[in-house]
Amino acid sequence: MGSSKIGITDTTLRDGHQSILATRLRTEDMLPIAELMDEAGFHSLEVWGGATFDACMRFLGEDPWERLRALRKRFKKSKLQMLLRGQNLVGYKHYPDDVVEEFVKRSVGNGIDIIRIFDALNDVRNLERSMQVAKAEGAHVQATVVYTISPVHDIPRYVKKAALLKQMGADSICIKDMAGLLAPYDAYTLIKRLKEEVDLPVHVHSHCTSGLAPMTYLKAAEAGADVLDCAISPLAGGTGQPPVESIVVALKDTPYDTGLGVSVLSEIAEYFKNIKTKYSQFEVAQSVDVAVLRYQIPGGMLSNFIAQLSQQNALDKLPAVLEEVPRVRKDLGYPPLVTPSSQIVGAQAVLNVIAGERYKMVSNEVRAYVRGLYGKPPHPIEEEIKRKIIGDQEVITVRPADLLAPGLEAAKKASSPYADSMEDVLSYALFPSVALTFLKEKMARNTRVDYNLLEEAVENGGTYSPV
Numbered sequence: 185m186g187s188s189k190i191g192i193t194d195t196t197l198r199d200g201h202q203s204i205l206a207t208r209l210r211t212e213d214m215l216p217i218a219e220l221m222d223e224a225g226f227h228s229l230e231v232w233g234g235a236t237f238d239a240c241m242r243f244l245g246e247d248p249w250e251r252l253r254a255l256r257k258r259f260k261k262s263k264l265q266m267l268l269r270g271q272n273l274v275g276y277k278h279y280p281d282d283v284v285e286e287f288v289k290r291s292v293g294n295g296i297d298i299i300r301i302f303d304a305l306n307d308v309r310n311l312e313r314s315m316q317v318a319k320a321e322g323a324h325v326q327a328t329v330v331y332t333i334s335p336v337h338d339i340p341r342y343v344k345k346a347a348l349l350k351q352m353g354a355d356s357i358c359i360k361d362m363a364g365l366l367a368p369y370d371a372y373t374l375i376k377r378l379k380e381e382v383d384l385p386v387h388v389h390s391h392c393t394s395g396l397a398p399m400t401y402l403k404a405a406e407a408g409a410d411v412l413d414c415a416i417s418p419l420a421g422g423t424g425q426p427p428v429e430s431i432v433v434a435l436k437d438t439p440y441d442t443g444l445g446v447s448v449l450s451e452i453a454e455y456f457k458n459i460k461t462k463y464s465q466f467e468v469a470q471s472v473d474v475a476v477l478r479y480q481i482p483g484g485m486l487s488n489f490i491a492q493l494s495q496q497n498a499l500d501k502l503p504a505v506l507e508e509v510p511r512v513r514k515d516l517g518y519p520p521l522v523t524p525s526s527q528i529v530g531a532q533a534v535l536n537v538i539a540g541e542r543y544k545m546v547s548n549e550v551r552a553y554v555r556g557l558y559g560k561p562p563h564p565i566e567e568e569i570k571r572k573i574i575g576d577q578e579v580i581t582v583r584p585a586d587l588l589a590p591g592l593e594a595a596k597k598a599s600s601p602y603a604d605s606m607e608d609v610l611s612y613a614l615f616p617s618v619a620l621t622f623l624k625e626k627m628a629r630n631t632r633v634d635y636n637l638l639e640e641a642v643e644n645g646g647t648y649s650p651v
């Protein structure tokens with residue numbers, strides 16, 4: 185048993201509400217509690233990236249960059265962390281290197297300390313550029329191994345990936361278990377081996393979807409994990425992270441004590457319990473779903489299927505779609521199901537079932553995937569499947585982003601009537617149509633949210649609306 189304590193990354197302001205409240209939490213509901221969260225003693229707080237960037241503009245009419253700056257101002261002591269999808273940044277496709285460089289620079293420049301970087305296919309070439317820039321900008325580079333279960337995935341494979349990421353400059357390794365599939369004893373073996381063979385701090389990110397995560401965290405702690413991802417209880421459990429309060433109590437007075445005080449956490453929990461009532465229409469049920477163990481389908485994906493199929497009046501096809509997902513995944517070389525591969529596999533499974541014939545209709549994304557444009561699949565795709573999907577089109581072998589022309593100048597030009605800053609240009613480069621609508625509306629109303637006024641209102645217990 186080691187003597188070192190274990191750290192907690194609080195994910196409430198990113199994955200917590202992404203998982204439990206469909207990414208709808210507004211900045212105005214984050215700021216009043218930020219100071220207390222800053223005092224709690226977390227190793228870091230994940231507050232940005234993932235789906236929050238898109239959701240800010242698309243659903244909330246908020247500027248994601250201004251959110252980051254407002255949070256940075258309030259978190260005076262704590263390290264702020266973001267989730268970056270490698271070459272996909274916070275979007276769903278590969279962006280050119282110049283966009284990646286500028287985005288990572290501005291993320292650090294606006295207040296991010298730790299960048300957790302992953303690629304859905306664990307293709308390290310897709311992490312290369314963002315890791316280099318994050319490093320050069322002085323951020324802590326947390327390289328990620330995306331965890332999944334398949335006939336071609338085993339523990340030595342993950343350890344090898346992590347060793348590679350260390351050579352590429354990783355400061356720490358994250359095991360990202362987005363679907364909650366990591367079982368306690370597998371976690372133990374994997375982390376033990378990572379600590380022995382790779383020798384970097386190991387962070388564990390899991391979801392309670394299958395009910396395994398709290399047990400997995402316990403074994404992870406025993407195996408020598410350095411930091412565990414948790415969320416404050418009202419935004420934890422279900423498809424989200426384990427609740428921080430339970431993990432703190434479970435590890436108290438052991439060699440893995442988190443050092444966090446339960447009373448501060450209770451106060452924070454009380455705040456979010458109240459805030460959550462405002463978002464009840466977006467709330468995802470916080471119950472255990474063991475379907476994930478059978479189909480490996482993460483919670484978010486399941487709700488997508490239900491939405492897609494109801495639209496087509498075909499909800500009765502849901503069981504067939506659930507059975508089809510593992511088959512499509514196998515055909516595509518067992519990609520882990522995480523953004524964007526979860527959407528790619530999911531949409532194709534729906535097409536296969538609706539068309540009544542497999543790959544009669546093929547999405548553009550699946551074609552691009554098979555051509556290698558998302559990276560190298562974990563396992564080679566069979567020739568027959570390949571032919572069915574892309575005919576005799578060639579498969580690329582280079583790093584996908586090598587084929588992309590620079591994009592920043594074009595984004596500058598196209599967004600110039602509406603963009604006030606390089607941050608605005610980047611929002612456009614990532615999500616052209618969403619950002620354009622957002623930037624235009626902002627300009628039309630000429631009501632950029634004034635965060636100084638907002639904070640003032642929050643401090644005085646008043647309200648502020650940007651009109």
Ligand code: CO
Nearest residue numbers: 199362389391
């Ligand atoms: Co997650």
